[in-house]
Amino acid sequence: MLGGATLIWMIVLPFVASAVAALLPSNARNAEAWLSGTVMLAILIMVMMAYPDIAAGNAVRQSVSWMPELGLELVFRIDGFAWMFAMLISGIGFLVVIYTRYYMSPEDPIPRFYMFFLAFAGSMLGVVLSGNLIQLVIFWELTSIFSFLLIGYWYHNAAARDGARMSLTVTGIGGMALLGGMLLIGHVVGSYDLDEVLASGDLLREHDLYRPILILVLLGAFTKSAQFPFQFWLPNAMAAPTPVSAFLHSATMVKAGVFLMARMWPVLAGTYEWFFVVGLAGMITLVLGAFFSIFQQDIKGLLAYSTISHLGLITMLLSLGSPLGAVAAIFHMMNHATFKASLFMAAGIIDHETGTRDMRRLGGLLSAMPITATLAMVASAAMAGVPLLNGFLSKEMFFAEAIEHHADSWLDTIAPYAAVIASAFAVTYSIRFIHSVFFGAAPEPLPREPHEPPFFMRLPVFLLVLICLIVGVVPGRTVGPYLHSAVVSVLGDSTPYYSLAVWHGFTLPLMMSIVALVAGALMFLTIRSYLATSEEGPPYFRRINGQRIFEQVMVTVSWRWARFLEGWLGTRRLQPQLRLMVAIALIAAILTLWRGPLLPEIRLAGSTDVVFTILWVIGMACAIGAAYQAKFHRLVALMLMSGAGLITCITFVWLSAPDLALTQLLVEVVTTVLILLGLRWLPQRFADVETPVQAFWSRLRRYRDFAMAIACGLGMAMISYAVMVRQPPQTIADYFVENAYPLGGGTNVVNVILVDFRGFDTFGEITVLGIVAITVFVLLRRFRPAPESVGSTQQQRHQSADDPVAMPGGGTIVADYLYVPAVIMQWLFPVIVVLSAYLFLRGHDLPGGGFVAGIALASAFILQYLAAGTRWVEERLRVLPVKWIGWGLLIAAATGIGSWALGYPFLTSHAQYVELPVIGKVPAATALFFDLGVFALVLGATVLMLIALAHQSIRKLRAAKTAALAEQEVQ
């Protein structure tokens, strides 16, 4: 008796082990094998111990709340059918781990293999143990992803990469469709819970959305289980290491598709659509897979097509909609997993011991490896459906179902014939495999001298073959009860009577079996000599290559169409993109505002302030002037832009925002200096010479842009006005105003918001500022000016030419350049430092603060640079802006972290006043330290940007001088 929590462990354990496996050293082959083996065995034991709880046909559930707001919860659920699959996954997984230890070579990076393998096992267990449809799809997708990684394990091999990509594309598309189908089911049923869905069969089948649901779910199942027309990925997945093929592509992952069909069988099956779509796909897959399998030369290719065919058989059984068909399908899932896994392992042994998998080159291995040969022969016989083996039993059931009448359709009529033909093919390819590998003689010496593999490599094969045999001889007493609980959990009350006996008398299905065996053997004898030397692939069909079609489709969709769309819709030019963005913003705003009452009754009441109006007349003139002059008169445009900035600044003063005015004013100064420093590197602009046609088009473009600009301006004006004349709603402002002093200990509410209430935002913001400053610094280190900007500027050259005394580095005219202002500027330095300290300290209570103080001090530095030149300043002052940025950020972060030490959340501040001698009462909130960080960072960032730009001139000069000196020396 186990609780539901064990279910969660079954899924969590492999993922945890996967993480551990990834961390082991790359040569830890034994440790990896022990870890994985122990985990798989532990899961196997857990699954076994869960059996008593579900034996009666009921389910054990365990839910974990996931996203309760969305009604999503993780549901783990095990019933007889899921139990059967969990047994297959953990049991075969355990055997594959043992086998892998001997199969993989020491050169292979083994941690990666076990990491993916364990994670895959966890995902697969997740699929079968999910009690929620969305959760099931997530695990389903995980199996696709880990399968992709496992197929591509040997990624140095192109076939492995292609096969991996193809399987991911196909199964990924299927997973997408499945998700859509599950969402529709959830929509119809009103729940994603598996139990509720399974109870809503009639509702689903009669719903209008039944057909879309069916198509989407089947797309998922068909792609996963390699059903026609999606079968082509499976043979290409054979590039995976053989343990992967044995586990994924025979026993588990490809079974997920048929698992899903069986799981949803009670709710989706039984309609004509189901019968026709599933039946057609299953029958085509069954016959074609078997036919193709005969003509493969690669052992794994043969087994892959055989797997496709057997999956088709299961699909066809499920299509019938009869309970007995479902019983046979479930039974065959079990049987196929055992004999096919053992065959894949045998194929791996042959490959491992001889160095080839090509049946044209193999032969006579019976004498070299008799035990392996015997095991492979028994497993092949099971695959062919020989009596006294498990494959025979489920095949008998299949024949019995095929001859029954299920629907009035040609499909139902030809079903028995298709069944017999496919079975005959199965006999042919089974004999073919055994004969060409173990009998006769190899046409040429094998790459390696074959011998029996290590005992533990053979053991998994032996155990699986033993199961085939025991089940085949005494089915009722071995798998009988387990099969019954699996069947009951799927079919519930409609579980039919069925018999697992080996001998039913001389019935029609037995006749069909005999016919298939004889016909298959005869067919082998007929084409034996052809097969010994033929090309890979069946005659006539060889040209229809699923892989090639797939790749052509991929190229068309992901390359041709993508390029076409890119060429048609995309542009690398900035202007059209910006224009589009502006246009979209404009249209979006117009559409939104079209319906709502945009403008209330215009109140022309209120005071008309003439000064304010005049101010803004100037401001608007500045803005328009800047726009007009920015092309040819950059300096004028810069001055006019600053004019508009000053008007903005005055507006802030006017409208009760002293902090903003201070910041705006100082930022304006620094921005202007910065752009002035940059102007020197821009090219001179002359009017373009245009032909009349070009001039016409460019004028047209300008008209269009002008119209857009007018529209944007008008729109902004209207929206602003519409908001400003409305009554303000109740906002959070009141909270801040009321609590700034009691909680933040400051009377300047704006500053308290910045450093206290919204301190974390400010912290993020100063981080951005620091990043920008360092980016600017780094960009400028790699700066190479355009050739015509190197050397002295035009103005400097004119000046030197007119200078009566010619000297290198400037004559008498520049000797006393700005002499008096320079002295004043130098004297101003301490004054500005004091001002900055004053602004900083009073910031919490009165307009000021770290931002303003930082920029003010930065402008003090800039004045020194302007007055005396870069070298003079740097010889006398240690300017280390990068360090200031770092310290600023550290102080701000430390202040925040400090509150953790006292048990408060990040950046909780404490406020109190400190009595200082002379100065008096000083506010000393911890926010002041935070503001100190802001101050240091703003100072560092501003100075760094300005200096980095200012340095460009002297750097180039120095470089030019060094070059000139070098030239002189050469001469």
Next chain:
Amino acid sequence: MTELTLSLGIGVLVGSGVWLLLRPRTYQVIVGLSLIAYGVNLFIFSMGRLRSGVPPVLDGSGIVDPAAYTDPVPQALVLTAIVIGFATTALFLVVLLVARGLTGSDHVDGREP
């Protein structure tokens, strides 16, 4: 009337800015972005409604009446916006200088049309 004046001012700032934003020369774009920044900052600021002579600086005594002060929240937002605006202007200026040095052109696409 103050509202009308300021609205028109915002409109002209944004209109001039958008016009420059669509021009082909990098310097025009940087001036345009600055003008738009002024307009947008004023717009955000004006969301707290316009009032003169009531700055959000408390007198530090007793009970506080929020109605006696202008809205501090837009001001706090705009204050950070001004500083970040300065940073992005500086970054764009440097990018345009480096692009000009690398491509030899001051066209926004890095090459003459």
